[in-house]
Amino acid sequence: MNDLLTIEDVAISFGGIQALRDVSLTARTGEVAGVIGPNGAGKTTLFNCISGLLTPDRGSMTFDGHHLHALGNPMLRARRGIGRTYQTPRLFRSISVGDNLMMGCRAANAARRGYDFDPTLAELRPEERARRIADLVGYRGALDTPASSLSFGEMRVIELARALCASPSLLMLDEPASGLDVGQAQDLVGLVRDLADLGLAVLLIEHDMSVVMGVCEDITVLDFGSVIARGAPREIQENQDVLDAYLGKAH
């Protein structure tokens, strides 16, 4: 397993608020790295810095041997293999599910990228690729369904499929289990695990601890923009600082 993404001492502030303070973490191919923390801890801000929507004030981010700053804007980063989903699904609602996936496939074609998690996908036509990836994430509806008519859980699944269609090497999932029922969340754990086993690096923000503990090899805990703990799930569960951040010092 090699380090695909290395973040060192990244900091960003908005006005007087320090959203991230000297955050460091690593995402490796074949591994799921979790980022947890209370609301407002800076998790999504970190994702936005990695995907290029925000520019850190300082610190370095290296992706696949390249400085992310040099890779430029979100489009160029996506074409290098950084894929993501959002806390609130951002599907293209006015087109169909299939067209959403095709948008991802065409982005992969434009970037001339293969699929780390299934190299055979690159040989398929985009339409067939979209169908295969819909199958992979367990979407059971028709692809010509309007995206606006999907349930919240289906939107999450299709957003994940769309990100996969764009052939990421690093997949960043922002609270993918929120809004899913227990069964769906378990399926998601299995899918994320499979994707990592197939060669993707996965960064996961999640509040559902059963998901985080069940799938992550390494967990970074943020609180008020700072890393307060980092380690294996067992270590994090027993870390006093983490318990204080989540439950309050008086627990």
Added chain:
Amino acid sequence: MSTTAEFQTDAPPAPDGIAVASRPGRTVPSRALVARTIGGTLLAAFVLAGPKLFTWAGPAGAYDFGLTVAMLVVAVSVLAWIGEISLAVVAQMGLGMVGLSWLQDHTSFPLAVSLVLVTLSSIPTSLILGLFCLRLRGVNFVIASLAFAGMTQKAFFQKVLGAATSLHGRVSRPSLVRSDGALYYLIMFSLIAVVIGLYLLQRSRMGTALASLRDSETAFWTLGYSPAAYKLFVVCLSGAIATLAGAYYGLLQGTVPSFYFNPGLAIVYFGFAVAGGMGSIGGALGGGLFFGAMPKYLEVLWPSIYNKFDFLFYGLVALVIIVWVPGGLAGLGRRFWARVEGRS
């Protein structure tokens, strides 16, 4: 009960439980087929007859004016594809007229070539406007486009080209389109070409991408697309249509007072686009033609009444449509057509 297969909405599940995506059955029910045949024939007859249908109400020029307004409203509506509103279309329209006048004065190109060149000449100004569009969104872009239009009017149309009331340039008509009736066919042909082009564009990969951009620019960007390139394309497309409309406006009027390019008029045309159904090409056509031609006819039919109450026409009718007709004239048309085809 129709004699043909109904639309198939759900594909049968595949053996592994995953539904196979297939295109829905495209067989058209017989009632809809009859309705479309009759509707298409009526539309073709309406297009071919053009202003001849309304000779009792006013001159052919009124109808031609409606068509140029319709083209301009289409230009406004195209920008809605990326969720933006521009009030600079009137300035771009003016530049089209001025461009055609200049070409006629300095070259001996045939009209068709001049029209193509005028349309292409919109690209630099559209790119300037596009730069605002990349930096600003929503109300901020509206204000920027209004400022752009204001500057163009004050600094170019008034100072450079002439006084506040008239422009130096004249646009003369080639013999082929000497009459308003003949000019109608030229404008209508161009409008049909524009509409077909836009229709095909909306249904192409580019159209899908533009719909995606409008739905979520952030997701579009982080998926690996450039919002800037697509936005610039749409701003240039809208500018080209507005400029072409200006060229036709020049042909129609011969000479045009510079106050016709008052940026405030862009708000009126935007109102037509909203009343027509923002983002809908058919709605923009209907709204532009209705609000462009109707006042001209009313002015001829009942001059004393209309001249006193013209504000009611623009204000009240547009307000009624915007407030009480969801989706504007396009929505009304869609509902009517669904009823005709027996879909509701």
